[in-house]
Amino acid sequence: MEQMNELKRKVLELLKEDARRTPALMATLLGAEEEDVKTAIAQMEQEHVIVKYATVVNWDKVDDERVTALIEVQITPERGRGFEGIAERIYLYPQVKSVYLMSGAYDLLVEVEGRNLREVANFVSEKLSPIDSVLSTKTNFTLKKYKQDGIIFEDHEEDNRLMISP
Amino acid sequence: MITNKTQLAGEQSKSMTSYLSPLVQQIQPSGIRRFFDMAAGSKDIISLGVGEPDFKTPWHVREACVYSLERGFTGYTSNAGMPELREGIANYLHTRFNLDYDPANQIIATIGGSEAIDLALRALISPGDEILIPEPCYISYSPITSIGGGVPVGIETFGKDRFKLTAEGLEAKITPRSKILILCYPSNPTGAIMSREDWEPIAKVVEKHDLIVISDEIYAELTYGSNHVSFASLPGMMDRTILVSGFSKAFAMTGWRLGYACGHPDLIAAMLKIHQYTVMCAPSMGQVAALEALTNGMEEKDRMVDSYNQRRRLIVKGLRDAGLECHEPQGAFYAFPSIAGTGLTSDEFAQRLLREFRVAAVPGSVFGLGGEGYLRCSYATSVSQLNEALERIGAFVALLKKEKEIKA
């Protein structure tokens, strides 16, 4: 059991680096059996530990206009359900990329993506603000993404070692 | 005298070698250099020829150095190195390898492990002394010995012994002029390590023949499966051993040029004499960075070692799948497969692998006795690059097999 947990943790780390690694490769890297790696992955997929295999894209390099905003939202919690119901109302919109419950000056941080500024502004004024329990919103547009999920977009730390060294 | 020199400068074509010290003249250029020249400039080559980590120095180490520069820490330090650093090294050696050195007079910070090796040899050698060097080994020992006026005596170690030094092998090479034994475990290029049981008979021979040992333990942190046993930690060996190490490999700090030597106060004092007149002190920036690495760097180091270990498994399996015999390296970051079965010399093999399949690796022959028939492959490179290189090696070995069949 303990061993399986350790294997799962290591598999997760390898997949976070590169989701396209095969079970065979990971088994070799970890000195484990391929069958055990497959089992670990299957279990984690089943348990939703692994939610999805996604690709980190630097959209700035793609000729495809889109803007992202991080919106700070203050809300009145609902009796009995707290923030859950409102969070759900918000995250079900397809424009919404992520929603976090925060401590501090506001309650929810909502990441919204649209094709242009107007689309995002419309979403805030027509969908988000009118929700009854939403007290206030503050929209911050992102100008440039430097790093996401631990991945630096313009990594300057290339391998510049000599080809052969002692 | 001055006119003489000016005249000479004008005559570019005249050979100047007659002016050189005979000790320097007899030194051959390193075999690694030739491969470097062959590989240099090409972009599509995958290199397994690199003797340094593929990680950048951990950020907190770089940051600590930058901050110290901002505060103007840019002067000489004391000759033996910053007291805090020497203390840090002493604590580190105590916790990691059970060694006790007095930072006041038994530790000296040097310009890489390289300077430490040079200092030790220069402090010890009288002309004609024989220096015992188990081979295949790091390429510098023998030339530095010669420059210092000593006589290098190679001791061949063998794949069947997993390239460990044996007491018999050592004793067979001892003469009345033998004085120093240079040890390098974990080994560059073979990845061999030595256990306490392996060491004990060696220590007996060292004692019996009254040898001094220079123990290059720069790869001590990079072992997989068992912990490094420092030669100086064996009973009676502390005073006979000069421990050489550094920060290049364990903390990915090759360019900082920081290493150290530890040993008996008399020996360290002698080395310090040379050090203070030749270089004054190790670079102050490197010393600050090294202290930060020792103080807060163990977690990052463990992460790097984990990663080398994963890639070690990958390369050993990959080389074996490609049809090359390969023992399991237990330390450092080199695999040392045998290419003897292909019918090529290691030099031919490495040259063709580079030219035809764009993979750079170092022929075993450059590492001295026992290296012929092997290839040094560094696995300090990314998993995807390793995978690609292994595929190319597989294709090359398959091609060689076909060529052989056609000839037969």
Ligand SMILES: Cc1ncc(COP(=O)(O)O)c(C=O)c1O
């Ligand atoms: C066995 C061995 N000793 C010493 C060194 C030199 O290291 P440093 O960078 O500390 O001078 C190396 C570097 O490749 C090495 O492999």
